[in-house]
Amino acid sequence: MTEFPGVSPMPAHATGTIPWLGSGAGLLRHPTGFFERQRAKHGDTFVCDALGYRLFCVFSPMGVRALYEVPEEIASFGLATFELVMKRKLPIELAMGRRNRPHDLFKNPNVETYLGHLEDAVALEIDELGNRGTFEAFAESKRLGYRMGLASWAGAESVRPENLARLIPAFDRLDTSDAFVKPLSTLYSVATKKRREWQAMAKIEAVISEILSARRANDSAPGDFLDTIEASFSDLPVPERDVQVARDLMVLQMGAQSNLYAALAWTLVHLLLHPPLLAQVRDGDDELLERCAFESIRLRQRSITLRRVMKPMEVETETGAFTLQPGVFLTTMLSVTNPTAAEGFDRFDPAHYTGRKLANEASLDGRERVSTFGHGRHSCPARRFSISAIRIAIRRLLDRYELEPGFATAAPARRQIGGVARAAAPCPVHFRARTV
Numbered sequence: 525m526t527e528f529p530g531v532s533p534m535p536a537h538a539t540g541t542i543p544w545l546g547s548g549a550g551l552l553r554h555p556t557g558f559f560e561r562q563r564a565k566h567g568d569t570f571v572c573d574a575l576g577y578r579l580f581c582v583f584s585p586m587g588v589r590a591l592y593e594v595p596e597e598i599a600s601f602g603l604a605t606f607e608l609v610m611k612r613k614l615p616i617e618l619a620m621g622r623r624n625r626p627h628d629l630f631k632n633p634n635v636e637t638y639l640g641h642l643e644d645a646v647a648l649e650i651d652e653l654g655n656r657g658t659f660e661a662f663a664e665s666k667r668l669g670y671r672m673g674l675a676s677w678a679g680a681e682s683v684r685p686e687n688l689a690r691l692i693p694a695f696d697r698l699d700t701s702d703a704f705v706k707p708l709s710t711l712y713s714v715a716t717k718k719r720r721e722w723q724a725m726a727k728i729e730a731v732i733s734e735i736l737s738a739r740r741a742n743d744s745a746p747g748d749f750l751d752t753i754e755a756s757f758s759d760l761p762v763p764e765r766d767v768q769v770a771r772d773l774m775v776l777q778m779g780a781q782s783n784l785y786a787a788l789a790w791t792l793v794h795l796l797l798h799p800p801l802l803a804q805v806r807d808g809d810d811e812l813l814e815r816c817a818f819e820s821i822r823l824r825q826r827s828i829t830l831r832r833v834m835k836p837m838e839v840e841t842e843t844g845a846f847t848l849q850p851g852v853f854l855t856t857m858l859s860v861t862n863p864t865a866a867e868g869f870d871r872f873d874p875a876h877y878t879g880r881k882l883a884n885e886a887s888l889d890g891r892e893r894v895s896t897f898g899h900g901r902h903s904c905p906a907r908r909f910s911i912s913a914i915r916i917a918i919r920r921l922l923d924r925y926e927l928e929p930g931f932a933t934a935a936p937a938r939r940q941i942g943g944v945a946r947a948a949a950p951c952p953v954h955f956r957a958r959t960v
């Protein structure tokens with residue numbers, strides 16, 4: 525019998541027939557549908573035991589606000605991510621000794637230099653695409669996402685064709701976005717002592733070490749983030765220094781991967797499905813383009829937002845006050861709250877945003893129930909970077925090409941839990957160079 529950490533008083537309780545699996549089968553099959561059904565049955569506050577974890581689920585304004593407000597030492601974002609995602613998939617050594625967190629990177633006063641790297645990265649990709657052809661929106665956005673991310677923090681050398689060809693498969697191997705969704709793949713990682721992941725890390729370390737060695741040999745210091753990251757490890761001897769630089773870059777790139785490319789892909793897909801909006805954006809309306817990006821993220825968010833309780837804590841929701849014991853996961857899911865927080869929020873409409881802010885936010889019952897980049901202390905440090913990356917990529921694609929969708933509709937993949945949705949079916953896009 526699985527012993528779950530306590531919740532008192534116990535609210536409505538979603539259980540399954542197999543004790544350890546609990547509600548896990550339903551949760552893994554269609555997470556959004558699962559939470560929607562439980563919410564319809566039990567209301568906005570309930571407990572769900574799944575895959576050996578106890579989730580205290582909140583969907584009401586008070587409950588969701590409480591989740592975002594809880595201090596890290598009482599209920600931890602970092603440990604929730606580590607326990608449910610990183611620990612099962614990645615070597616612990618990757619998490620140890622990190623010195624440059626995304627927060628440091630995006631707080632850096634030189635941060636605006638990334639805009640130049642983003643432009644260069646998109647230009648290179650467009651050169652490779654050529655004059656006409658067909659790409660799949662998510663596959664192409666993934667490539668663009670790699671190019672833009674790596675060019676911004678791993679040096680311009682990292683996106684040269686010979687390096688990109690080695691880095692992309694290795695980073696794909698480290699991708700944690702499946703860790704919760706594909707328990708068998710994660711079990712395989714554990715059973716093989718994460719051999720595949722160690723090999724991928726070694727490949728990335730080798731590429732970064734080559735780049736850093738060439739820079740040292742040529743006395744070259746272009747003043748980019750790779751330089752900054754290397755300087756922060758200058759107390760370590762080479763080659764250990766290069767290994768640690770590469771691991772900082774891996775953690776950064778993995779943070780970017782789980783959301784950025786899918787957000788870019790949905791922005792493109794929604795524009796292609798709404799020709800009047802596409803025409804306006806093509807005519808140069810960058811403000812509308814950014815609103816389309818926010819709206820695409822809002823509508824396609826699949827993030828399960830988790831905090832692992834560290835010390836006994838009280839949560840007050842509209843249903844009452846509850847004490848949660850350490851080990852419980854305070855949980856909400858954005859794909860349930862975002863489309864239901866207000867009338868019409870189940871549809872794509874960039875008018876839901878004014879500039880980079882949700883329109884009529886003050887009149888919403890619980891502003892935290894709508895989230896694109898999160899709220900409070902753990903909100904995304906890369907919000908500005910990500911919106912700029914999406915704007916630049918789509919602007920350059922539209923400047924260069926006529927784009928035609930080879931699909932009539934697009935829907936999120938049902939099984940996904942965490943991050944921005946991938947599509948349920950391929951979204952082919954036909955492109956040909958514009959003649960202007």
Ligand code: HEM
Nearest residue numbers: 626779780783784787829896897898901902903904906910
């Ligand atoms: C469109 C792209 C992105 C979206 C929609 C997005 C979304 C989010 C959300 C919703 C959270 C809050 C999670 C929570 O409260 O549990 C978050 C946090 C975070 N994101 Fe992003 N993100 C994006 C891009 C990126 C990129 C490019 C990076 C890194 C290079 C990044 C790094 C992080 C980090 C490190 C945190 C945790 C912050 C903390 O611990 O305080 N994100 N992101």
